[in-house]
Amino acid sequence: HGGDEYSTSYCNERNIAMVTIIEIDTGKVIWQFEKDTRKPDANVYTNVFEFSQVSAENGKMSPVMYETKIQLSSNFNLQDEYYILEKLAATCFALRFWVYPIGVISFITMIATFVYLMSASGRRPDSTEVHPGWGTAVPFDITTVAAGGASVGLIYIYEEMFYYAPVWAQMLGICGMAMAMSSMLLGWCMSFALRIKLGKWWKNTVVYYALVYSFRAAKAVGRAIGRFIGMIPLVWRTIIALAIVAVVEIVVILGTEYDIGLLVVLWCVGKVIQIPLVLYIAITLKKLKKGGDALAEGDLSYVVNTKHMLWDFKGHGENLNSIGAGMNRAVEQRLKSERMKTELITNVSHDIKTPLTSIINYSDLICKEECNNEKITEYADVLHRQSERLKRLIEDLVEASKASTGNLEVNLTSCEIGVMLTQTAGEYEQKLDSAGLELITTQPEKPVVIMADGRRLWRVFDNLMNNLIKYSMPNTRVYLTLEETAGEAIISFKNISKAPLNISAEELMERFVRGDASRNTEGNGLGLSIARSLTELQGGKMEITTDGDLFKVVLRFPVIR
Secondary structure, eight states: OOHHHHHHHHHHTTTEEEEEEEETTTTEEEEEEEOTTOOTTSOEEEEEEEEEEEOTTTOOEEEEEEEEEEEEOSSOOSOSHHHHHHHHHHHHHHTGGGHHHHHHHHHHHHHHHHHHHHHHTTOBTTBSSOOOOGGGGSOHHHHHHHHHHHHHHHHHHHHHHHSSSOHHHHHHHHHHHHHHHHHHHHHHHHHHHHHHHHSOGGGSSHHHHHHHHHHHHHHHHHHHHHHHHHHSOHHHHHHHHHHHHHHHHHHHHHTOSSOHHHHHHHHHHHHHHHHHHHHHHHHHHHHHHHHHHHHHTTOTTOOOOOTTOOHHHHHHHHHHHHHHHHHHHHHHHHHHHHHHHHHHHHHHHHHHHHHHHHHHHHHHHHHHSOOSOHHHHHHHHHHHHHHHHHHHHHHHHHHHHHHHHTOSOOOOEEEEHHHHHHHHHHHTHHHHHHTTEEEEEEOOSSOOEEEEOHHHHHHHHHHHHHHHHHHBOTTEEEEEEEEEETTEEEEEEEEEBSSOOOSOHHHHTSTTOOSOTTOOSSOOSOHHHHHHHHHHHTTOEEEEEEETTEEEEEEEEEBOO
């Protein structure tokens, strides 16, 4: 494009011996250049290209095909790109026998270095654990896209900057681009290895977050649709489903190539049979569902009307009615059994108390009489002590039976629970000192008031405190705390057991179950059961938790303002 003078100067500055440009259509030589360094038998490189120019005939742009023949000088005396390429080719040819060992050594070194870097990723010299890097917070797919985009950008930059540059600049550009892309690939691999070591690497990706949120959204939409459909009565749902199926069938019929009139007649006949049958099934299922819901809610008197039911529907309805009747009988039998059990315990206990009172009184009189026989005195003491224990057992048994069946009279009044805690601490101070226990009480400054029966609540406290004194490890602290949280008064009793608590909290709440497997302490295993029954009768809750040798009882009562 620069004319003959520019082209000639360009060729003279390079190891070019001959250039000939010929117009292919006419065979006319457009431009020619020759040097005396031309070698007759040297290779001639031919290139065909198209060039648009203004036609002399019609003044319009038209393509013209040209052929270019280039022959290089026999001696590369000028240091141009051809000189550099010739030296590079000569060097490569001289090292042709070293290519294979150098390649094998380089490949082995590359693999070893790569494995080392993958193993060292996330490791520190002073720690054996895997430590996350600064880049692990970035989602992995974003890191992958960024690395790929950077690689494409480097290729684009190379094409823009080095496409028309000298050969040496192109070689430097290729080397730089290769190093940059290799570094990015190595960094990506190290990041991937670190994420695998940290575990669940796929969770730190935008795709995973998108799938999770999409699944949650779809689940929420599905639940909303399910709730909406559930609000529609069963019969109407059936009608809507039939209508949708009918519309789909009509569309299919209209899209067929058969006799539409015959298909419509058959469709109408089928619907006349299908719709009443399906509606009958839906109405019957609605009746059965209503009966099942009534039984589930505890309405045992509900009776399913099976008069117009057929086949298995009638049998299922009768089964539901039988279940209700059977459950009524079972409940009545259970209540009758509980009443009889309570009456039996009460009556037997009353009958036992009369002779037992006599035994206690006469044993007490024997103990008070002077006697020279020490064995008779010892026997009398044992008889009196065990009689008193039997009396307490009978009283606890009667109270446990009445409390569990709700036959105890409870008079709920407002009760300041903090005052009862203070009374408890004073009442049991001497017993705690004798057992080597230190009582720590904690309660808020603001009064906490609940609805309770003071006499029954004191029995609960009495049972729990006696339990602490019996089973706590000597020379330890026991804790009695009161706090108000979320509208509830929470009273907790905590102690360290002197015997291993190898029994669950639920078993400890059962009757006649004691915490000491050896049964070497006085007690009948009814204390906790009575305490729970009395707590529930007053509208509260009682919870037991064990953690090693730590034993904790928590009472919860609604607070009144």
